[in-house]
Amino acid sequence: MTPDQLTTAIVNGVNAGGEQFLEGTLAATLPIIWLAILGLHLGRPYILDMIDRFTLRLGADLLWLIYIALRDILIISGVIMSFMFLFPDVVTTDQLPLTGGLAAVCLFAVLLIKLMGDPDHNLRDFRLTTYLLGLGALFYFVPYVIGVQANAVTSGTIGDISKFLVTSSNTSWAIGIGYVTIVLLAIMGAIAAGYTLRTGGLAEAATETPDASAKK
Template sequence: MTPDQLTQAIVNGVNAGGEQFLEGTLAAALPIIWLVILGLHLARPYILDMIDRFTLRLGADLLWLVYIALRDLLIISGVIMSFMFFFPDVVTTDQLPLTGGLAAVCLFGALLIKLIGDPDHNLRDFRLTTLLLAVGAAFYFIPYVLGVQSNSVVSGTLANISSFLVTSSNPHWAVGLGYVSVALLAILGAIAAGYSLKTGGRANETAISESSSSTK
């Protein structure tokens, strides 16, 4: 082996190891991100109750701003971290939840509702956001728990089901669902882009009036 070939082999090994480390870190962090997202979303009544107890208006406003900023930032982070489910070489190599891409689509759908509507004041938008987060969590945690985490501890029929729910042991379904997720994400992205261009980045007056009427 020539020095150039040795150097190239070392560089390829370092790149492959770094890629595996990054993907493994994202896969390990996503369940925590999902749990925190669900916890913050379901904690909204508690936050509102805490705000009502504040005697200083500034403190209440700061608490609400921190809450919604952290909640929405984690949803955005979850979508970005889930992009690895859209790459065929990643899902066929790593042990990932089979429907993780669909879970990312549900997260992006929740962001779209926050863009078009107002889940914090409109009950219909809040219920729709809750439904999307619940479906997305099911898409992620069911194959993660029954597939990725149980793949090496079950046997028989359960082992076949567990292997089916893992992307690396079920590459055909993994790649197919990845393409479906990309198509759905593209549709939602086109809707978001069209809405932003139509409204010029400003809130929809219809949504504002509906929110005001529902608040009253």
């Protein structure tokens, strides 16, 4: 082997190892991100109760800002980290949850609702985000637990179901779901961009009621 061939082999090995390390890290971190998102969302009543106990308004405001910032940053991180489900070479090589891309769609839909609505003050929007987070959790954790984690210890019919829920052993479905995910994300991204351009990045003014107009 010539020095150039040896150098090329070392570089390729380092690149491949780095790629596998990154993909493995993302795959291991996403379940933690999902659990943290669900915990913060479902723990909202506890945060509100803690805010009511504050005697200083500044402390209550800081707690609320930290809470919503951490919650929304985790949702954004979950969407970004889920982009690996969109690459066919990744889903066909690594053992990932089959419907992980659809879980990312649910997270992006939550962000879209937060952009166009106000889940923290509107009950309908809050319920909708709750349903989407629950659906996304099902899309992620069902194939993750039954497929990825149970794949090595199951056999027979359960083993077949387990293999079906893993991307590397069900590449045709994994790639198809990846393309569906791309289309859904593109549609919601276009909606978000159109809404932002239409409103100028500002919240839309509340529509006046007939009674309010009459009082003027």
